Amino acid sequence: MTDSVKKRVHVAVGVIINDKQEVLLAKRLDHLHQGGKWEFPGGKIELNETVTDALKRELKEEVNLDVASSSPLMEINHDYPDKQVLLDIHLVTHFAGKATGLEQQEVCWVPKKELVNYEFPDANKPILDKILAD
Ligand SMILES: Nc1nc2c([nH]c(=O)n2[C@@H]2O[C@H](COP(=O)(O)OP(=O)(O)OP(=O)(O)O)[C@@H](O)[C@H]2O)c(=O)[nH]1
Numbered sequence: 210m211t212d213s214v215k216k217r218v219h220v221a222v223g224v225i226i227n228d229k230q231e232v233l234l235a236k237r238l239d240h241l242h243q244g245g246k247w248e249f250p251g252g253k254i255e256l257n258e259t260v261t262d263a264l265k266r267e268l269k270e271e272v273n274l275d276v277a278s279s280s281p282l283m284e285i286n287h288d289y290p291d292k293q294v295l296l297d298i299h300l301v302t303h304f305a306g307k308a309t310g311l312e313q314q315e316v317c318w319v320p321k322k323e324l325v326n327y328e329f330p331d332a333n334k335p336i337l338d339k340i341l342a343d
């Protein structure tokens with residue numbers, strides 16, 4: 210295995226859209242990688258976990274939502290200067306609960322058209338393009 214393959218972090222990411230066509234964003238805490246930017250909730254996939262298991266676990270841990278079903282949206286490989294990520298992005302339109310930032314992070318529901326006003330990590334560009342095209 211090469212270093213680049215070994216180091217790449219595999220992340221489950223949820224683009225969560227409610228009945229009003231708003232998208233759930235969370236603000237990354239300042240001390241984290243890409244801190245201060247807005248993200249789609251999610252996190253690292255653990256050993257022996259499927260992407261959908263990880264997505265369910267992370268969305269419960271981070272924003273207190275129970276995912277009922279999800280569908281694959283896209284995968285993005287991105288190399289930051291300090292970190293390489295593989296984002297496994299899923300669309301979540303069926304879920305239960307009220308979105309709450311359980312890790313002291315700010316969360317908000319944003320109408321699709323207003324997403325252009327938020328700053329995201331560089332890796333997210335294709336996700337934004339896709340959501341805005343739909
Ligand atoms: N959740 C999430 N992570 C993203 C997005 N875009 C993006 O580049 N990432 C990167 O993917 C990685 C995800 O890690 P994370 O910090 O969410 O991981 P985690 O929830 O498991 O937290 P942990 O660091 O406490 O283990 C970070 O390096 C983050 O910068 C995004 O839209 N959502």
Ligand SMILES: [Mg+2]
Nearest residue numbers: 250251252253
């Ligand atoms: Mg996370």
